[in-house]
Amino acid sequence: MSSVPPVIAEAFSTERFRADGHRLIDAVADALARWQRREGVVLSWRTPDEALGMWSRKGFGGVDLIDDLRRIMASSTALAHPHCMAHQVPPPLPGSALAELVSAILNNGMAVYEMGPAAVPIELSVIEWMCSKLGYGEGASGVLTSGGSLGNLTALLAMRQAHAGFDVWKQGAHAGPPLAVIVGSDAHYSVARTLRIMGWGDEGAIVAPVDQQHRLTAEAVEKAMSFGHGKKIIGIVAAAGSTATGAFDPLHELADVAERHGLWLHVDAAHGGGAALSLGQRHKLSGIERADSIVWDAHKLMMMPALVTAVLFKNGAHTYEAFAQQASYLFANAAPEETWWDLGQRTLECTKRMMAIEVWTALRVHGEELFGEIIDRLVVLAAEMAARLRNTDDFEVALDPELNIVCYRHRPYELEPGPGLDAHNRSLRQRVVEDGRFYIVGTQLPRGYFLRSTIMNPLIEPSDFDALIEHLRSLCRS
Numbered sequence: 001m002s003s004v005p006p007v008i009a010e011a012f013s014t015e016r017f018r019a020d021g022h023r024l025i026d027a028v029a030d031a032l033a034r035w036q037r038r039e040g041v042v043l044s045w046r047t048p049d050e051a052l053g054m055w056s057r058k059g060f061g062g063v064d065l066i067d068d069l070r071r072i073m074a075s076s077t078a079l080a081h082p083h084c085m086a087h088q089v090p091p092p093l094p095g096s097a098l099a100e101l102v103s104a105i106l107n108n109g110m111a112v113y114e115m116g117p118a119a120v121p122i123e124l125s126v127i128e129w130m131c132s133k134l135g136y137g138e139g140a141s142g143v144l145t146s147g148g149s150l151g152n153l154t155a156l157l158a159m160r161q162a163h164a165g166f167d168v169w170k171q172g173a174h175a176g177p178p179l180a181v182i183v184g185s186d187a188h189y190s191v192a193r194t195l196r197i198m199g200w201g202d203e204g205a206i207v208a209p210v211d212q213q214h215r216l217t218a219e220a221v222e223k224a225m226s227f228g229h230g231k232k233i234i235g236i237v238a239a240a241g242s243t244a245t246g247a248f249d250p251l252h253e254l255a256d257v258a259e260r261h262g263l264w265l266h267v268d269a270a271h272g273g274g275a276a277l278s279l280g281q282r283h284k285l286s287g288i289e290r291a292d293s294i295v296w297d298a299h300k301l302m303m304m305p306a307l308v309t310a311v312l313f314k315n316g317a318h319t320y321e322a323f324a325q326q327a328s329y330l331f332a333n334a335a336p337e338e339t340w341w342d343l344g345q346r347t348l349e350c351t352k353r354m355m356a357i358e359v360w361t362a363l364r365v366h367g368e369e370l371f372g373e374i375i376d377r378l379v380v381l382a383a384e385m386a387a388r389l390r391n392t393d394d395f396e397v398a399l400d401p402e403l404n405i406v407c408y409r410h411r412p413y414e415l416e417p418g419p420g421l422d423a424h425n426r427s428l429r430q431r432v433v434e435d436g437r438f439y440i441v442g443t444q445l446p447r448g449y450f451l452r453s454t455i456m457n458p459l460i461e462p463s464d465f466d467a468l469i470e471h472l473r474s475l476c477r478s
């Protein structure tokens with residue numbers, strides 16, 4: 001007779017799990033099929049306060065798990081619906097969601113090797129594969145972490161430790177001269193946030209303006225070098241696929257400047273790193289192999305469920321510098337260089353999801369080719385969307401999409417560029433969101449406010465763009 005109280009036994013029941021699991025997979029597969037048929041809405045709009053009312057804290061206990069999950073699905077944004085053309089978040093490969101289920105059940109935390117005896121070496125294999133795809137040679141290494149924002153923090157902490165000229169980690173940020181990096185004006189906000197977290201304040205970023213194509217050029221960096229105002233400039237942060245427009249900085253040029261001035265070059269390829277997997281697109285990353293550190297999100301162009309971010313270092317020893325810390329209750333070895341397998345030494349996370357297994361299993365099942373095909377298709381679709389918008393006389397495209405991000409705006413004949421046109425497009429986007437049949441986002445560019453669509457779903461058809469254009473027009477008419 002078991003001494004386990006029935007309520008606990010029931011919660012851990014494998015038969016209940018089996019039955020719920022079959023029902024859940026059916027429910028999810030049905031939802032995916034509906035979305036792929038373009039049925040239902042992308043977004044069931046409610047104000048945040050209305051939504052809060054729906055998820056009140058009353059009624060805990062006794063609810064059917066699958067009913068509740070269905071309800072959550074119905075109220076969530078359907079990224080897998082082909083009319084979702086919004087942020088840089090993909091509809092994940094369904095098989096990777098299954099891998100995530102296994103990760104959730106195994107819950108191997110990975111801070112130290114024996115907490116993830118399969119996931120830890122798999123992570124190193126995935127890291128080595130990613131390094132090789134970006135052209136890094138022998139000696140490169142890195143780690144996976146939870147998101148591009150944390151990835152930028154991890155890489156820039158390592159940069160600071162390697163280039164500050166004093167031991168910031170032990171002595172503190174103010175034990176030496178104030179430090180700064182040069183950052184393009186289009187850099188993702190996580191870079192400025194990282195610099196503030198590191199205690200450098202606003203002035204830790206010397207912001208260099210991007211050019212007409214939204215790229216950070218060597219010339220702009222050279223000019224910015226004279227704006228240090230007594231600070232020691234230790235690095236350049238470049239973007240390979242900027243957030244707003246998807247622009248790729250000229251990496252060889254920037255690597256030349258970095259070499260000339262002895263600076264660390266960090267490339268934020270959170271979005272564009274996936275271009276390395278496409279024969280037709282990888283030239284956009286040319287020069288990335290010269291960067292000291294790179295961040296690449298697999299939960300963007302590699303179609304993984306969030307979050308899987310690689311932080312890669314040309315000199316793999318730097319991966320130990322971001323968090324050079326001992327914790328005798330966890331890490332067995334005193335010499336961190338020897339313990340690549342104790343991942344917690346190299347990430348902000350202690351316990352971490354088994355994030356590598358999604359990438360690993362996707363590669364094992366589909367091969368690298370799938371990713372090349374997906375990225376090529378997304379690029380073709382984005383170009384097609386821009387072409388269709390350009391073909392109208394009431395829409396304007398901000399710039400040719402470099403990869404899969406399209407920025408465009410509605411231009412009714414009576415509105416010239418300026419605050420009125422910006423307000424019109426902002427209100428149009430809000431109506432799109434509240435209507436829910438499509439989902440697009442927006443961004444502020446120097447020329448004004450533009451609607452923005454990142455094409456993340458390879459199942460989109462060109463006719464979906466025609467449908468979007470008609471939808472926008474009909475919202476304007478109403």
Ligand SMILES: Cc1ncc(COP(=O)(O)O)c(C=O)c1O
Nearest residue numbers: 088147148149188243268270271
């Ligand atoms: C260029 C770039 N860097 C960093 C990030 C942040 O990544 P994450 O959302 O994974 O934290 C993004 C997100 O869109 C991005 O586009």
